[in-house]
Amino acid sequence: MNAVGNPESQVYGIAAEFQSARDLYHAAEKIRDAGFQKWDVFSPFPIHGMDEAMGMKKSILGKLVFFGGLTGFLAAVTLEFGTSSFLYPLIVAGKPTNLYTVPAFFPIMFELTILLSAFTAVFGMLILNGLPRLNHQLFNWERFKLVTEDKFFVAIESDDPKFSSRSVRDFLESLGGTHITTIHGD
Amino acid sequence: MSNASASAEPAEQLTAEEKQLVRAPLVLNKRTMGWISDYISSIVEGKTPTWWYVSMAITVPLTLMCLAMLAYLIATGVGVWGNNHPVGWAWDITNFVFWIGIGHAGTLISAILFLTRQKWRTSINRAAEAMTLFAVVCAGIYPALHVGRVWMAWWLAPVPNANAIWQNFRSPLLWDVFAVSTYFTVSVLFWYTGLIPDLATLRDRCKTKIRKFIYGVLALGWRGGNRQWRHYEMAYLILAGLSTPLVLSVHSVVSFDFATSVVPGWHTTIFPPYFVAGAIFGGFAMVLTIMIPACAVYKPLHDLVTIDHVDKMCKIILLTGSIVGYAYLMELFIAWYGANPYEKAAFWYRAFGPYWWAYWSMMFCNVIAPQFFWFKFFRTHLVWVWILVQFPNAGMWFERFVIIATTLARDFMPSAWGMFHPTWVDILTFVGTFGLFGTLFLLFIRFLPMICMFEVKAVLPEADPHHGEAHH
Numbered sequence A: 001m002n003a004v005g006n007p008e009s010q011v012y013g014i015a016a017e018f019q020s021a022r023d024l025y026h027a028a029e030k031i032r033d034a035g036f037q038k039w040d041v042f043s044p045f046p047i048h049g050m051d052e053a054m055g056m057k058k059s060i061l062g063k064l065v066f067f068g069g070l071t072g073f074l075a076a077v078t079l080e081f082g083t084s085s086f087l088y089p090l091i092v093a094g095k096p097t098n099l100y101t102v103p104a105f106f107p108i109m110f111e112l113t114i115l116l117s118a119f120t121a122v123f124g125m126l127i128l129n130g131l132p133r134l135n136h137q138l139f140n141w142e143r144f145k146l147v148t149e150d151k152f153f154v155a156i157e158s159d160d161p162k163f164s165s166r167s168v169r170d171f172l173e174s175l176g177g178t179h180i181t182t183i184h185g186d
Numbered sequence B: 001m002s003n004a005s006a007s008a009e010p011a012e013q014l015t016a017e018e019k020q021l022v023r024a025p026l027v028l029n030k031r032t033m034g035w036i037s038d039y040i041s042s043i044v045e046g047k048t049p050t051w052w053y054v055s056m057a058i059t060v061p062l063t064l065m066c067l068a069m070l071a072y073l074i075a076t077g078v079g080v081w082g083n084n085h086p087v088g089w090a091w092d093i094t095n096f097v098f099w100i101g102i103g104h105a106g107t108l109i110s111a112i113l114f115l116t117r118q119k120w121r122t123s124i125n126r127a128a129e130a131m132t133l134f135a136v137v138c139a140g141i142y143p144a145l146h147v148g149r150v151w152m153a154w155w156l157a158p159v160p161n162a163n164a165i166w167q168n169f170r171s172p173l174l175w176d177v178f179a180v181s182t183y184f185t186v187s188v189l190f191w192y193t194g195l196i197p198d199l200a201t202l203r204d205r206c207k208t209k210i211r212k213f214i215y216g217v218l219a220l221g222w223r224g225g226n227r228q229w230r231h232y233e234m235a236y237l238i239l240a241g242l243s244t245p246l247v248l249s250v251h252s253v254v255s256f257d258f259a260t261s262v263v264p265g266w267h268t269t270i271f272p273p274y275f276v277a278g279a280i281f282g283g284f285a286m287v288l289t290i291m292i293p294a295c296a297v298y299k300p301l302h303d304l305v306t307i308d309h310v311d312k313m314c315k316i317i318l319l320t321g322s323i324v325g326y327a328y329l330m331e332l333f334i335a336w337y338g339a340n341p342y343e344k345a346a347f348w349y350r351a352f353g354p355y356w357w358a359y360w361s362m363m364f365c366n367v368i369a370p371q372f373f374w375f376k377f378f379r380t381h382l383v384w385v386w387i388l389v390q391f392p393n394a395g396m397w398f399e400r401f402v403i404i405a406t407t408l409a410r411d412f413m414p415s416a417w418g419m420f421h422p423t424w425v426d427i428l429t430f431v432g433t434f435g436l437f438g439t440l441f442l443l444f445i446r447f448l449p450m451i452c453m454f455e456v457k458a459v460l461p462e463a464d465p466h467h468g469e470a471h472h
Helices: A022-031 A050-054 A061-087 A098-126 A140-146 A165-174 B004-005 B016-021 B033-045 B052-074 B091-116 B119-123 B125-146 B150-156 B172-205 B207-216 B226-259 B271-297 B299-303 B305-336 B341-352 B356-375 B378-382 B384-407 B424-447 B453-458
Strands: A002-004 A010-020 A040-043 A152-157 A179-182
Touching: A010 A022, A010 A140, A010 A165, A010 B271, A022 A040, A022 A050, A022 A152, A040 B226, A050 B226, A061 A098, A061 B226, A098 B172, A098 B226, A140 A152, A152 A165, A152 B004, A152 B356, A165 A179, B004 B299, B016 B305, B033 B172, B033 B424, B033 B453, B052 B424, B091 B119, B091 B125, B091 B150, B091 B172, B091 B271, B091 B384, B091 B424, B119 B125, B119 B305, B119 B453, B125 B150, B125 B172, B125 B271, B125 B424, B150 B226, B172 B207, B226 B271, B271 B299, B271 B305, B271 B356, B271 B384, B305 B341, B305 B356, B305 B384, B341 B356, B341 B384, B356 B384, B378 B384
Parallel strands: A002 A179
Antiparallel strands: A010 A152, A010 A179, A040 A152
C-alpha cells in the first residue's frame, strides 16, 4: 500500500479514490452500515442525498442563523428607540417618538436582521467546517488534488474506534476504491 | 474521462410518454467534468489575450478620468455639477439609481432563481453576481459624493454627530444608507461563498508558487468533504433566502426616497414594485450586454451559456418590460383619475414639457423595443439580442432622469421652475463610471473563474448518484 506524508509522523487515515458520484454514494452507504464514525467522502460538487447515505442529520446552521438574525433585529430596535426616543427625542415633521413610530423604523430593523443573518450564515459555515486553515494532512497526497476536478475520494480517519490499517484497506478495496493510500501528517 | 464513458443514456429505456418529460440537457455536447474545470480554469491560467489589453487600454483611462473628475469635485465643490435650484437631485441620483438597478439582475439570478430551482442559472450566476458588485461600486460613488462636503459623509453612519444628535431613523435617506450598504455586504458574502470551491479548483491546478499561495489563501483550505458540503449547501440556501427579500427591499427603499416626499409625480404608492421590475429589466439587459461578447470571445462557453439561456433571459426582459410599461400607463391613468391638478400637470410636463424627448425616449426604449422579444427569432439571434438589449439599458437611464429631473424642474409654483443642464464634469464622471465597471469586470474575467464550475458539474447527468440505474 502507498503512503504519503512524513512516515515518522502519525497516520491521519486511509483514503481511496472512486470514479463517479454513483460509486461514491454506494461506498458511503456501506461505510455507514459498517459503523464507522470518523470518515468523510470528498467530491467536486455536493452530491444530492449524500447526507442520508452517510447517516448524517441536517446541518444546524439554520438554528445559528436564527439567533444571528435576532441579534440584528434587537440591535436595530435598541439603536432606533434608544437614540430617537430616549437619548435625544428627535421630532421631525411632528412624527411621534413612541411605539407608533415603528413603521418608519421598520426598514432598518429589516436590513440589520438580514445583515447579521448573512454574517452568521457565512462565518458560521466556516467555523462549523473548521475553515479557514492553511493546510491539511490530505493535501500531502498529490492525487487528492483531483477532488476539485472530477475524482471522488473516501477517507477513514485513524481516530475512528473501528480503525485498523489492514481491515480498512481491505474494506475500501472491497468497495471498489482504487489508489488506496495511507496518509501521514507532516 | 471515465465519467463520460460510464454514462449510458438513461433516456433509451423510457417510454415515449416519459421521454417527453426528460428535460433538454443544460450542458451541450456532453462535456465532462474534467472539460469544465480545464476550460474555465484555462481562461484564468492561460496567457493574457491581446483583446484583454486592448479593452483595458480603453477602460483604465476612463476609470482614471472618473477619479480625476471626483478629485476635481472634492477639491472645488459640488457646484461643478449642474445641480442647482430647483433640480437639486440630477444626474447624481439618476446615475445612482441606474447603477444600483443594474445590480438587481445578478441577485435575482443568484438568489431567486436558486430558490425556484431554475438550474439553468448555474452557468450565468457567477458573472451576474460580479456584475452586481461592480454596479453597486459605481452606484455608491454618487450618494457619497453628492453630499457636497465628502469629509462629512460619516454623518450618515449611526454615530452621533458633533452636537451629539443622532441620525433621523425615520428618514428614507437613512434607510437607503442601510439598504445599500447591507445589499453590497451581503452580495459580497454570497459571491465569495460561491467562489470558495472554485478557488480550491484553481489552487489545486496551480503550477507556480505565487499563484498557489494566493489561490490557496483565498480558497480558505476547502477540501470538498461532504461534512463541509452539508454546511456549505445550507449556508448557500440561507443566503439565497436572505438575498431574495433583500433585493426586493433595496429598490423599494430607493423608491421611498421619492415616494415619501410630497412632490407631485413622486408621491405614489406604485413606486416600489415599479422600481423593482424596472431594476430587473435593466439588469438583465446589462447581463446580456456583457455575457454575449464574453461568450463570443470564449466560443466553447456556448456549451454552457446556451441559446436557451439567452432565450430565457429575453423572456424575463419581455415580462419585466411589460410590467414597467403597465406601471407607466397606470401612473398616467391615476394622474387623470386622481383629479389632483398638480399630479396631472406633472405628467403633462413629462410628456409635453421641456423634457419631452427624455420621456418619449424612455417610452420607446422600455415599452416598445422589448416587444420584439415576442418573436423567437429576436430571442435566439445573438446579434439581434445584443442590439435590442441596448434599448432597455438606455431606457432605464432615461426613466430615472425623467422621474428625477423633470419632476423637480416643474413643481407647484411656476416661480420655482427651472431647467437642469449637465456640465462637462457631470458627463465625464458618468462616462467614467462605465470605465470603472468595465475595468473591474475585465479584472474579474482574467483572475477568477467566470462560470461557477462546481455548480455546472452538479447539473451534469453523471452527477446524479443514481445515474444509469433503473428509475424509481
